Amino acid sequence: MNKYVKTALLAAVCFLPLAAAAQEMDWKSVTRYNKAEAKKQLTERFTKYVTFDTQSSDQTDKVPSTEGQTKFAKTLVKELKKNGAKNVKMDKNGIVTADIPANSDRNAPTVAFLAHMDTALEVSGKDVIPQVHANYQGGDIVINAPRKLVLNAANSPQLARARGHDIVTASGGTLLGADDKTGIAVIMTMVQYLYDHPQMQHGPLKIAFTPDEETGAGVARFDVASFGADYAYTLDGMDTGALTNETFNAKAFTAVFEGMRSVHPGEAMNSAFSDNVLMASDFHTLLPRHRRPETTSGRRGFILVDSITTQGDKTEVKGIIRAFTDEEMQDLVNEVTRAFNTVKGMNYKGKGFSLTFTDQYKNMKQALPEQVVSLAQLAMQNEDITPVLTAARGGTDGSALSFMGLPTPDLFAGQFNVHSEYEYADVDVMEASLRTVLRLISLWHMQQPAQ
Structure with missing residues (x-):
């Protein structure tokens, strides 16, 4: 069965009578998408974001647990406002939320995109110095020679699929912060893209950046009812095509x-x-x-x-x-x-x-409507990406949010070897994530509102 037949069948499952029209009005054609420019923006954003020390702490009941997260949140608030987001605010728990109003008359569901600001407890996130290893051509990537920190086939098998990609690492002694600043960079670049290309029609969108995902304390303070989204996606995953619809x-x-x-x-x-x-x-x-x-x-x-x-x-x-x-x-x-x-x-x-x-x-699969997963699969297929349904051996903010009433699977964002000095980000995977999100926004624009 070829990919076009697969796409048509999946569209039927997703109740997409206008899928053909979507293909004719392809978002990339309408907006004249430029991959090189997208990668440049993603790289600039991400390498700026990782310089913020947002390491979480489990030694306090306060949310955010560290001042660095509050500082970063304030920066994100300013950037959202600069790129046309509305109703941008940071609440007392450091949760940043924003609206991107619909720009068409179609009555579509409200869809949200979320990422977390904090980094892991295991390794310091202070004074991160990012290194961009452009146009990776195979072999080892030296992070820090004196510390013998090297990415290779043994500790980073995903690099076998990364030839020609731009890889970002730290410089030794810290983690990078790809978990989850890749997700934040993708979402913020999406926000700017919609602001810069008003000809791309979309329904109402919501944005949220949360603190203390690593301790589980941040999402526990999230007010799903007042947020007002019907469906959501976290961007906190790894390799191209990964779509997490199950957790422990x-x-x-x-x-x-x-x-x-x-x-x-x-x-x-x-x-x-x-x-x-x-x-x-x-x-x-x-x-x-x-x-x-x-x-x-x-x-x-x-x-x-x-x-x-x-x-x-x-x-x-x-x-x-x-x-x-x-x-x-x-x-x-x-x-x-x-x-x-x-x-x-x-x-x-x-x-x-x-x-x-x-x-x-709970396992989020119990709370996810088929549509929220199927549309993500279709978005990937329409971007020539093979979706890979994954089951996370852990929990995500999405698993908690799903049982709080906001169905939230997780999408890939280009982060690897997380929670370690070997952590790295793949800018080309981030760019594929951005295209997936923009395609997904187009597909949701054609859906009926949630009942």
Whole structure:
């Protein structure tokens, strides 16, 4: 089946009676799209954005958790206003929102595009010095020779598909900030493109830049109702064509063991002595090793103990469970419960035992209408990009937003080796992301409003 037939079939699934008209009024022809100019703007924006230190922090309840995010947010507010966005504001939680009003009479759904401002906790984001490795022709990319930081086929297999691309890295000692400043650069370039090309018709659009995605605290403060979008997309993905429509289901668990350690250890035998530290250790040991993160991949979930803390006679074990299906999640909950009950049964002198589970987020696939995914696939196909549906072994802001009432899959944005000194951005993938977003805007313009 050729790509044109595939596109026609997918259009039918998406209820696109005007798909043919869209092809005739191609947005690139109407606006005379210039790829080289788009890459230039993306590179300039991105290399400017990464110089802002927006590393998130898990040592405070404040949102944004760091001043750098607030500083960056204020810069984005100014840039949005400069490029014609309306109702631009930053709320008390540092969340930046803006409107791009419709420029046609068609009654289309309101679609939003989101990215996060913060960078990962694992590596510093301070004093990032970006390097642009233009027109990559294969081989190693040296980030920092003295530190022996080199991108190669072993640590960056995606480079095999990047010949001729422009690659951006940091200079050593920091991450780059591609996660998620590539997404911000794509969205902001889209905003400018629509401002500079009013002949491209579109429906009502919303923009949002959020803080503290890395800790999960930012999206928890997002007011979906007042934002007013019907559908949304985050731009926080990796390689060309990646479309994340699934995430893990996530639970946290807390197991508490209370003993009696206030007996002198020399007199412990035949006494009330009960070792809560040993109970916690046994519990951890009894959890199945074949269901740990380092022994699972693909669609197989895992159990991980995050921390074990002791204060006197009380030891608390905290952990997480991740699974794509409800059935597997229940199996893993049963494994944790079985280990807990075994320890409880072995320690009859224990003073107290408790095990609690808390839902953290759900697999977004359960909350995504088919249309929001199918239109993204069609947009990619119309840009000669092969869509690749992916399941994220983690969560996204989109998974939280989807269950808050705003269906939000994730689109590729050209970020690789995230959360490390080996992080890099591929400008050509960013440009493909920009084209996908602009095509997607054209397709949504032809849809009926959400009921």
